[in-house]
Amino acid sequence: MTGGVPRQNRGRGMGRGVAVLADRLVLAVLALAALVLGMPVLKPLFAALYPALDRPLYEGDSFLALTAGHLALVGLSGLTAAIVGVAAGIAVTRPAGAEFRGLIEAVVTAGQTFPPVAVLAVAVPVMGFGPEPALIALTLYALLPIVENTIAGLEGVPDAVLESARGLGMRPAEVLVRVELPLAAPVIIAGIRTAVVINVGTAAIASTVGAKTLGLPIIVGLNGANPAYVVQGAVVVAALAVVLDAGFDRLASRLSRWRRA
Amino acid sequence: MIAFERVTKRFGPWTAVNDVSFTVGEGEFCVLIGPSGSGKSTLLKMVNRLVAQDAGAIRVAGEDIAGVAPEELRRRMGYVIQSVGLFPHWTVERNIATVPVLLGWPKGRVRDRVAELMDLLKLDPGRFRDAFPHQLSGGQQQRVGVARALAGDPPILLMDEPFSALDPITRDTLQGELANIHRQTRKTIVFVTHDMDEALRLADRIAVLEHGRLVQCATPRDILTRPARDIVRDLVGREEWGLKRLAVETVGDRARPADGTSAPPPGEPLPSAAPLRRALSEMVARGTDRLPVVDEHGRPAGVLHLADLVRP
Amino acid sequence: MIRNRVLFVLAAAAVAAAAALPFLSFAPNRLLSGRGVPLSAALDLPWGLALLPGGVLLAAPFLRPSRGVLAAGAAAAILFAAGLLWLAGHHAAHLGASASAAARASFGSGFWVMEAAALLAALDGVRRLGLAPAPRVAVGMGAALLMAAPLAAGHLDQLSILKEYASRRDVFADAVVRHGVIVAAALVPTLLVGVPLGVLAQRRRAVGRLVFPVLNVVQTIPSIALFGLLLAPLSALAGALPWLGISGVGLAPAVIALTLYSLLPIVRNTAAGLDGVPEPVRQAAHGMGMTPAQVFLRVDVPLALPVFLSGLRITLVQAVGLAAVAALIGAGGLGAIMFQGLFANALDLVLLGAVPVILLAVAVDASLRLVTAMIGAAVGAFRGRHPA
Numbered sequence: 001m002t003g004g005v006p007r008q009n010r011g012r013g014m015g016r017g018v019a020v021l022a023d024r025l026v027l028a029v030l031a032l033a034a035l036v037l038g039m040p041v042l043k044p045l046f047a048a049l050y051p052a053l054d055r056p057l058y059e060g061d062s063f064l065a066l067t068a069g070h071l072a073l074v075g076l077s078g079l080t081a082a083i084v085g086v087a088a089g090i091a092v093t094r095p096a097g098a099e100f101r102g103l104i105e106a107v108v109t110a111g112q113t114f115p116p117v118a119v120l121a122v123a124v125p126v127m128g129f130g131p132e133p134a135l136i137a138l139t140l141y142a143l144l145p146i147v148e149n150t151i152a153g154l155e156g157v158p159d160a161v162l163e164s165a166r167g168l169g170m171r172p173a174e175v176l177v178r179v180e181l182p183l184a185a186p187v188i189i190a191g192i193r194t195a196v197v198i199n200v201g202t203a204a205i206a207s208t209v210g211a212k213t214l215g216l217p218i219i220v221g222l223n224g225a226n227p228a229y230v231v232q233g234a235v236v237v238a239a240l241a242v243v244l245d246a247g248f249d250r251l252a253s254r255l256s257r258w259r260r261a
Numbered sequence: 262m263i264a265f266e267r268v269t270k271r272f273g274p275w276t277a278v279n280d281v282s283f284t285v286g287e288g289e290f291c292v293l294i295g296p297s298g299s300g301k302s303t304l305l306k307m308v309n310r311l312v313a314q315d316a317g318a319i320r321v322a323g324e325d326i327a328g329v330a331p332e333e334l335r336r337r338m339g340y341v342i343q344s345v346g347l348f349p350h351w352t353v354e355r356n357i358a359t360v361p362v363l364l365g366w367p368k369g370r371v372r373d374r375v376a377e378l379m380d381l382l383k384l385d386p387g388r389f390r391d392a393f394p395h396q397l398s399g400g401q402q403q404r405v406g407v408a409r410a411l412a413g414d415p416p417i418l419l420m421d422e423p424f425s426a427l428d429p430i431t432r433d434t435l436q437g438e439l440a441n442i443h444r445q446t447r448k449t450i451v452f453v454t455h456d457m458d459e460a461l462r463l464a465d466r467i468a469v470l471e472h473g474r475l476v477q478c479a480t481p482r483d484i485l486t487r488p489a490r491d492i493v494r495d496l497v498g499r500e501e502w503g504l505k506r507l508a509v510e511t512v513g514d515r516a517r518p519a520d521g522t523s524a525p526p527p528g529e530p531l532p533s534a535a536p537l538r539r540a541l542s543e544m545v546a547r548g549t550d551r552l553p554v555v556d557e558h559g560r561p562a563g564v565l566h567l568a569d570l571v572r573p
Numbered sequence: 574m575i576r577n578r579v580l581f582v583l584a585a586a587a588v589a590a591a592a593a594l595p596f597l598s599f600a601p602n603r604l605l606s607g608r609g610v611p612l613s614a615a616l617d618l619p620w621g622l623a624l625l626p627g628g629v630l631l632a633a634p635f636l637r638p639s640r641g642v643l644a645a646g647a648a649a650a651i652l653f654a655a656g657l658l659w660l661a662g663h664h665a666a667h668l669g670a671s672a673s674a675a676a677r678a679s680f681g682s683g684f685w686v687m688e689a690a691a692l693l694a695a696l697d698g699v700r701r702l703g704l705a706p707a708p709r710v711a712v713g714m715g716a717a718l719l720m721a722a723p724l725a726a727g728h729l730d731q732l733s734i735l736k737e738y739a740s741r742r743d744v745f746a747d748a749v750v751r752h753g754v755i756v757a758a759a760l761v762p763t764l765l766v767g768v769p770l771g772v773l774a775q776r777r778r779a780v781g782r783l784v785f786p787v788l789n790v791v792q793t794i795p796s797i798a799l800f801g802l803l804l805a806p807l808s809a810l811a812g813a814l815p816w817l818g819i820s821g822v823g824l825a826p827a828v829i830a831l832t833l834y835s836l837l838p839i840v841r842n843t844a845a846g847l848d849g850v851p852e853p854v855r856q857a858a859h860g861m862g863m864t865p866a867q868v869f870l871r872v873d874v875p876l877a878l879p880v881f882l883s884g885l886r887i888t889l890v891q892a893v894g895l896a897a898v899a900a901l902i903g904a905g906g907l908g909a910i911m912f913q914g915l916f917a918n919a920l921d922l923v924l925l926g927a928v929p930v931i932l933l934a935v936a937v938d939a940s941l942r943l944v945t946a947m948i949g950a951a952v953g954a955f956r957g958r959h960p961a
Contacts, residue, residue, distance in 0.1 A: 049805075099577075099578050099579055100578070100579055100582075102697065102700050102701070103579055103693060103696065103697045103700065106696055106697075106700060107693065107696075110935070113890050113934050113935050113937075113938040114931050114934060114935070115890075115893060115894025115895075115897055115930055115931065115934055116894065117894055117897050117898050117908070117911075117930075118894065118897060118911070118927040118928075118930040118931045118934075119931075121911050121914075121915060121923050121926070121927040122923070122924065122927045122928070122931075124915060124920060124923055125679075125920040125921070125923055125924055126682065126685075129918070158344075158346070158349075159344075160342060160344035160345060160346030161346045161347075161348060161349065162346075163311070163342055163346055164340070164342060164345075164346030164347070164348070164406075164409075165346075165348070166311060166335070167309060167311060167335060167340035167342070167419075168335060168336070168340060168359050168360055168363070168409070168410075169332045169333070169334075169335035169336035169337075169360060169363060170332065170359075170363065171332050174363070179348060182350050183349065183350055197793055200795050201795030201796055201797065201798075204795050204797045204798065205797055205898060205901075208901075208912060208915050208916070209915060215797060218797055218798070218801050218901075219901070221801070222801075222822075222901055222902060222903075227804050227805055227808065227821070230801040230804055231801060231802065231804070231805055233798070233801065234797070234798035234799070234800075234801030234802045235798075235802070237795050237797075237798045238794045238795065238798040238799075238802070241793050241794055241795055241798070242790065242793055242794070245793045258349065258350045258351075258393050259349075259393075259395070261392070261393045261395075261396060
């Protein structure tokens with residue numbers, strides 16, 4: 001699902017404006033922005049839905065700050081994991097690194113059976129509370145699908161293409177950058193997407209280990225029997241997840257445009 | 262141009278290429294042929310150092326290739342493989358431009374060269390320039406493959422069973438066009454195949470390999486008249502031997518010149534470059550024992566008699 | 574010189590960890606942080622001999638990796654891992670003997686690194702040997718038993734995590750059962766809804782086009798958010814229909830959310846499994862006079878089973894993790910112990926909850942892989958007797 005409007009329906013002027021709005025990604029971003037920035041506006045709504053609560057709106061931190069904290073955690077762990085993970089995937093698919101490949105593949109596969117919440121929790125006894133252990137746990141967990149997908153993507157490049165590239169005189173680095181990575185990119189992006197979407201959820205739970213994310217209203221709400229807080233946190237973090245997922249889907253689509261020509 | 266000196270390659274206990282020595286002259290179309298496992302592909306891949314030899318030396322234009330950086334060497338040689346291997350994420354134009362871009366040619370020159378090659382390989386630029394490989398048929402893809410190999414104007418072209426995966430009609434067409442390109446550009450071509458008919462049609466010289474050893478290296482005529490071993494005979498095929506000889510010689514070789522007195526025989530004339538085999542086929546089809554012949558400009562060039570076909 | 578680079582890296586990591594990182598962490602009571610106890614302190618004879626197999630591991634990287642060397646290396650690695658565990662327990666007891674009952678000894682970072690290096694070395698050795706599935710399972714089980722032996726024999730009882738366990742034995746047992754109940758309870762509606770939906774999706778593309786986008790969106794929503802979003806409607810439902818016995822927190826939202834998450838893998842793999850059944854086989858069955866129901870049961874089901882089981886495995890492993898998160902909405906289970914530890918800053922309690930969750934997920938994954946492999950072999954035999 002690419003989430004875009006078919007090319008022939010993109011008209012000019014007014015029609016074009018409508019087409020942009022009908023785009024799934026744009027709608028999701030708008031919804032997220034509205035929720036994050038406009039949550040205080042909804043206070044009367046929550047007051048009406050939950051008349052028994054004397055605090056219908058989470059005001060401990062602004063939703064903007066929480067979203068920023070959440071994005072920082074997810075973004076930093078995702079970026080680090082992407083750089084390290086893709087590098088590792090490249091390394092084990094080169095002749096020099098082939099010896100390590102079997103073990104890395106086994107570890108990566110086995111690691112993905114570990115529930116992310118448990119990995120996050122285990123980080124605490126090892127590293128203490130706070131956003132740093134959460135960051136490390138999220139980065140380590142994100143590495144798994146990224147390495148797995150990088151290996152799969154690079155493996156998927158047809159042998160004939162690699163043979164031609166070498167035969168025409170491309171150096172190994174040129175083959176990697178001009179041929180292998182562009183062809184493997186959609187699969188690698190899919191791995192990064194998987195990692196990021198999982199991490200959005202895990203980062204929410206990271207509020208229990210001292211990180212300041214969108215999970216905080218949910219946790220505070222659950223502990224204090226305030227369902228309004230829970231709903232507010234849940235709706236924003238769900239919107240964030242949908243935005244990131246749709247964003248990566250769009251990116252993967254762009255990178256494989258040539259397939260649909 | 263290319264000299265193989267006692268070249269040997271082993272893969273573990275198995276010897277793929279065993280002490281092979283011969284030379285390919287400049288501008289020559291040399292076909293390497295042999296059954297599966299004869300080492301022909303391995304030998305070809307040693308020329309551009311995709312495979313490293315275990316013993317012996319290969320010299321290109323007098324220079325030992327072991328002393329040249331592999332990528333340098335390969336940029337001076339065109340390489341075409343059976344499965345084509347076009348870059349799926351690049352347009353036809355970008356594919357063809359691969360080596361010129363690697364060599365750093367200016368954009369204008371690259372564009373012109375691509376246009377020139379698309380013309381040479383009969384690819385309509387309007388239709389194909391911005392197309393992607395998956396939109397092309399097998400034959401079209403291989404045309405792009407050949408164009409890509411020629412783009413850097415390399416003096417040597419290495420081809421590893423380039424037409425074997427194509428349907429017979431496309432294969433026939435491309436063989437003819439390759440022969441034309443060779444005539445026009447006079448490049449040194451080393452061509453691997455397992456199809457003796459293809460070899461007989463295209464080659465200036467044929468190198469027959471069996472179990473990694475060079476069995477015979479000779480012109481098509483000599484292969485047919487003086488086969489060195491049974492394997493050579495087997496590759497040609499014992500039946501239809503005579504017809505293959507007819508495929509090797511042209512109408513022009515045996516036509517009697519026009520003698521000005523008698524009118525040429527009726528019917529569509531045959532080009533003098535056409536193989537004798539086609540002439541025989543035409544005679545049978547038309548029920549005649551004489552055919553008119555024209556040269557490449559369409560001017561009358563004589564008459565071909567059935568009796569001349571079976572002259573030794 | 575270095576013939577096995579992987580083993581060299583692992584051995585080097587283990588040696589570095591032994592020298593530089595603490596083997597155990599010993600604190601006089603729960604409130605103070607522990608001081609590191611290096612491995613050297615634990616190595617008095619004769620107990621230090623438990624680590625003798627480590628010598629093989631240090632030598633192996635420099636030997637040619639023949640089958641004998643690989644097998645010896647793998648065996649030595651497993652013995653070393655078990656020995657290290659035993660030594661940790663023993664030394665913890667030794668330290669605890671001369672301190673108060675409140676003293677806490679726990680695994681140090683050095684222990685974890687050495688243990689991980691040893692187990693990875695064993696994994697790599699077994700992999701390089703290229704064993705068939707059955708011997709591989711046997712080796713895995715043997716290793717698991719060897720590692721579990723010190724635990725079962727009570728040798729590790731002085732380690733703080735087990736002291737926590739000892740003081741919470743019943744709670745722990747209840748939590749494990751509860752965790753299983755949550756997963757099992759969700760499995761029923763998942764299969765009842767998911768399998769028919771998958772069959773339908775494979776037969777009619779339109780169903781798939783409708784169902785998969787929805788399930789994909791559900792999968793994207795973070796679990797804690799879905800739990801939270803179910804709170805309101807379920808509370809309302811509970812208020813309106815109290816005889817249902819559900820509430821906005823607890824088992825009901827947990828099971829519903831787990832079901833929703835489990836639907837995608839089950840529906841997708843059911844459809845994919847059925848999709849993979851070669852049409853000629855179905856046609857042949859029809860031609861033999863089988864009714865549609867018989868074709869489904871005798872052809873579709875066996876041939877689609879391996880892919881379906883793969884989806885079931887993914888579902889169950891995912892469910893174990895989700896059930897741990899569900900503790901936040903009061904569903905209980907091992908997650909409750911874990912979060913209790915996090916909220917109370919009781920780190921051993923965190924481990925007491927988290928480590929069993931991980932082990933449970935790994936065990937479920939391994940068991941289902943085994944079952945899938947066995948059924949795959951049986952299906953292969955079935956295919957052999959009924960060629961298309």
